[in-house]
Each structure stands twice: as C-alpha cells, then as structure tokens.
Amino acid sequence: MKAQKQPRFREMPRPPQPELYVWRDTTGYSRGEIRTPTTWTMTLQPGFNITVTCAHIYHRGAWVMHCEPWFNTSPLSATSEEQAKAMALDFVATMIDNLGAAIRKALAG
Numbered sequence: 001m002k003a004q005k006q007p008r009f010r011e012m013p014r015p016p017q018p019e020l021y022v023w024r025d026t027t028g029y030s031r032g033e034i035r036t037p038t039t040w041t042m043t044l045q046p047g048f049n050i051t052v053t054c055a056h057i058y059h060r061g062a063w064v065m066h067c068e069p070w071f072n073t074s075p076l077s078a079t080s081e082e083q084a085k086a087m088a089l090d091f092v093a094t095m096i097d098n099l100g101a102a103i104r105k106a107l108a109g
Helices: 081-108
Strands: 023-025 039-045 048-053 064-067 071-075
Touching: 039 081, 048 081, 064 081, 071 081
Parallel strands: none
Antiparallel strands: 023 039, 039 048, 048 064, 064 071
C-alpha cells in the first residue's frame, strides 16, 4: 500500500471576512485613550467599503466619507453619525445607478 503524499505547503487559515451590510466601529484607538467611536465602516462586498468619520486629520468635527474609487475624503453636510451614514449610502447608491445607466447606454451603442 502506497503512503499518502504530504502536501508541500500547509494551507494557511484565511482571515475572517468582515460581516457585510453592518456598520462597524473602525476608530483607531491609542492605548489608554477614552474609547469614543468616531469612524464607522460598512463592507458591501469584500474589498468594497464605505467609511464615514468625524475625526479626519484635516476635517476635525465635520463628517467626511471615503469609498474608493469614487469618494476620497468627501465632506458631508451631516450633523450626526446616523445622518452621515445615510448620506454616504445614498451617494454610493447614486454613483452605482449612474454607472449602471452609462454601461447600459454604451451597450446599446
């Protein structure tokens, strides 16, 4: 009976994927710092994230959003965390709708 061949490389466990469609606190905390959430991120698909923050180095106290490749430190007129999250989702949804319309137009010739 032949001995089973051992694989050359051991398969590494994959890191856990973030939960989809849930706002997570992604605030960077320093040791000993009071934990006050200022940054929230939602993963729509692996690698496709929307982030809102009121602690940007150049925009302290104002809400801004990030969603590469379309929005990078885009100011929001929001006055609350919930309003910033809703506005960010709306901006991304509008961008996706506009891209979809442009693609359909290009396909139609």
